[in-house]
Amino acid sequence: MCGRTACTLAPEDVSKACAYQDKEGRKKCPQWRDGNIDKYHPSYNRSPQSNSPVLLSLKHFQKDADSSERVLAAMRWGLIPSWFNEQDPSKMQYKTNNCRSDTMTEKTLYKAPLFKGKRCVILADGFYEWRTQNKEKQPYYIYFPQIKTEKCSDSEDPTHWNGQRLLTMAGLFDVWEPPSGEEPLYTYTVITVDASKSMNWIHDRMPAILDGDEAVRKWLDFGEVPTQEALKLIHPIENITYHPVSTIVNNSRNNSPECIEAIILPKKKEPALNASSKKMLDWLQSNSPKKEEPCNIKSPKLSHYGASPKKTSASLMQQWLKKEDEKPSPKRAKK
Template sequence: MCGRTACTLAPADISKACAYRDNQGRRKKPEWRNGDSDKYKPSYNKSPQSNSPVLLSRKHFEKDADTSEQIIASMRWGLIPSWFSERDPSKMQYNTTNCRSDTIMEKTLYKASLLKGKRCVILADGFYEWKRHNGEKQPYYIYFPQTKEEKMSEKTADSSEWKGWRLLTMAGLFECWEPPDGGDPLYSYTVITVNASKCMNWLHDRMPAILDGDEAIQKWLNFGEVSTQEALQLIHPIENIAFHPVATIVNNSRNNTPECIEPIKLGVKKEPTLSASSKRMFEWLKSKSPKKEEPDTPCLQSCSAESPKKTSAGLMRQWLKTEEGACMEKRLKFN
């Protein structure tokens, strides 16, 4: 499943990171739909009902556009069908955060959107999943492997070319709901999920339908040239992912700091913040009690073998150091 994501890039960088080639082979950056870049707020901890950047065909907004042209929109997580009659979308009784691929053609709620070509790609740095560990829920952060040093936000002569973190691209469906008493239409989406791959099934039995590569993304979005049945062939588990455990701070959706995605080593606890008297008591207890060695729990990082210096978790640390600098402070505006 997918119930929490991270998306920390500024709007302009998201556009750069989603550059694609059109039917004429020209490299293009998808534009943001008018006003939507202001609705999106970067976050290390996005939960359902928040807004996320979504890639889709420009044809959905402009009738004269080619279906292969792409555009970025800000949409609410949790699909609200067009026929929903309540005035408040939060009163939706069904959980539409995720949509199972194996029942997508059986449930009217999703089948209608699929057959109308309302296919989209949800953009994120990565997503979170939880697993019981020593009686507690341990969060993990899952993302595309980052294997090249030059991907770490390096500056190049061509400033329009993206050299930063590779965004995770998840297949989804979207809808447009109009309030019964008038008002602005609400665009919302659901993430399609599939059976977990061999790399992921130790963590959870479901995972998002991840589209790996430009060709898969273009086919999924191009509803004018790619039929529903052909598009569904793109929906399947993948092994090309990396992951690492993160601090339980992410368990609370209100927490929104780089610590949410920073790799940790399982079994190593942070020292508590103690007062002077508490520190003296703590030292006394340590001296009077036999020492216990913490087990050396391995930190899972990637589905593929990588050298310690070039693991995706290691690159994540480098990226976080870069993003925590002055440049990040100027770029990101959190809720």
């Protein structure tokens, strides 16, 4: 799952960090959608219902634009479907911060945006996840491994980015128009998958991370890449790194560099042994019982000893009767 992120770059730097090549091979930095640059604010501890920087196809806003062109927008975290008929979006009764990849083609909340091509990429320095062990929760900060790049001044190449590589998470968005006729609200959800082997010891779910610009291009270009083809990009990846962080991140009101700083986890002490337990442990370590060899002696047969079978009362009676039969019958006395 994904319930907290960090994105600390200024709006202009977010644009530079998302530089890409168009179909003609020209390098471009996506521009912020009109009015959206002021809706995004850098944060070390971003929670649902706040605005995040989101990358999507320019064609969603300009019908005559090529679907491969990109634009930046500030969207609210937690998808509000276009058909939601309440006046207040906070009355949405379902949690839509994340959507599972294995059910998003079936659930009405996500099925419509998916098949209408409303695919987006949520940008972040990294995200937080909590490992639960012995009823204790330890937060971890998870992000792309960082590769050092050559320094380059803006005058040499205004599209060159010397900073960190942003995490690119696949998502879906929708547009909700308030019944009162106010400004449309753009919201998104983060797609989640089973955690990869490098991360499943922390949590069993993780965001669907798009690793590399080619994966980002295919996910965003809904005009050229059909839905079924794009869904092949949604899977766990191993190319991530992480470190434990302070529990101050547990409170979303805490927003400082300390949230992402690595900490050293204290070693857990073994429970103290009492005198009898310690004595028993010493004995077990020094005098472990040896495994006895199996006994191969076979039980002797009765015939080996020449013993006659035990006589029973029935057999004795038979012998007596036999003797009686063998005796001659007494002669009758003559009168």
